[in-house]
């Protein structure tokens with residue numbers, strides 16, 4: 082399989098209307114397909130369309146007896162991008178730019194194009210996606226299907242807030258172009274790939290004067306410090322986020338480094354490096370990320386930032402995508418893989434619930450590096466079951482230690498539920514159906530938009 086994680090490939094010119102690929106597409110058996118967390122590796126049958134005119138045939142071949150799922154770069158951590166024993170449609174061969182208006186910043190591209198490829202076209206022209214997740218190695222289809230959020234959620238909302246149109250293929254009719262106001266549009270944003278296959282996405286980009294950001298870093302010694310900094314910084318900074326030390330406890334519970342930034346006005350339009358600088362070895366042993374190394378990383382990071390804090394100019398690649406510098410860092414967790422636990426807690430409950438959560442995590446000694454805290458603002462998502470809501474989101478990686486880890490998660494789930502929060506399906510591999518049903522107001526209505534010829538392991542788990 083072509084490794085698409087290694088750097089920015091240019092988005093290809095649009096040739097997809099040439100009708101040279103009408104032949105039926107095969108689904109090829111693949112022994113082991115995993116998501117980013119590498120918790121499982123199951124056989125799938127994989128189709129790899131290269132042209133848009135192949136999509137109607139691919140989708141027509143799906144059925145409720147043998148359903149499928151469109152997938153992108155498999156950066157979702159859990160089981161929402163897997164269909165074990167079944168079929169998936171790898172969309173990464175459909176990565177062409179269809180249109181880019183340099184005056185208005187409206188971009189239309191095939192859903193398999195990665196944000197890395199899109200940025201390579203946009204940034205030199207003074208445009209950037211309005212918001213992006215913490216890795217640029219996600220496809221447009223994946224960004225829509227999880228309605229992804231970035232460090233600037235409080236200022237601009239999530240990815241779906243910037244999508245203007247999409248083309249969607251379903252098994253029950255011809256492809257449909259949908260826009261805001263169409264119920265299928267709202268079900269598909271954040272719809273986890275279950276409402277059909279997205280062929281292309283059109284979105285509004287945002288103008289930038291420079292590819293650099295003016296950033297500030299400030300260390301804080303406790304959770305209270307986070308809330309103070311967040312309250313004072315969010316009005317004047319577009320991007321805010323805190324890295325926290327999830328092994329710290331007692332008076333230092335929730336200590337970390339708060340980073341905030343705005344796009345710079347000068348500095349030029351330089352692109353990110355073509356490929357990651359480092360790559361984690363394939364058979365990295367599980368002990369590469371153990372308690373001692375994580376503790377050392379956290380202490381070093383916190384200490385270094387306490388000393389170096391202050392203002393500096395940073396390139397977007399370092400600020401927005403710090404983990405993209407090491408390809409395949411997910412292998413460092415070894416063969417058993419890892420989880421990410423990500424929740425959001427409503428603002429009024431956040432301080433108490435996060436204290437309880439971080440105390441439990443610190444006591445368990447299981448949390449890893451990185452762990453992140455970030456405020457979500459009040460811009461409502463357009464997706465029926467989008468994850469973001471106004472409050473504070475916490476994301477922590479956990480090496481998979483079997484039931485020790487999952488029983489800790491059950492305790493965390495109970496805190497999240499009683500605080501009126503929810504967890505993020507893009508990161509989940511094990512939560513109970515009830516957790517989603519009770520915390521997403523749109524969950525019940527969403528079922529009506531699920532195409533019966535589409536299925537994921539996540540949906541199997543939470544809809545039965």
Ligand SMILES: Cc1cc2nc3c(=O)[nH]c(=O)nc-3n(C[C@H](O)[C@H](O)[C@H](O)COP(=O)(O)OP(=O)(O)OC[C@H]3O[C@@H](n4cnc5c(N)ncnc54)[C@H](O)[C@@H]3O)c2cc1C
Nearest residue numbers: 153154155156157214215220222223226229230273274279
């Ligand atoms: C290092 C790292 C940092 C991250 N940071 C963030 C963050 O800050 N914020 C955030 O929100 N997320 C974050 N994520 C999660 C990531 O943004 C999402 O999981 C995203 O959906 C992954 O996109 P993908 O192309 O890899 O899709 P996949 O993982 O392959 O699939 C994800 C979902 O998209 C669906 N899908 C993909 N393509 C299509 C299509 N063409 N049509 C219909 N459905 C489709 C799949 O069915 C699946 O449900 C991060 C992930 C990593 C690894």
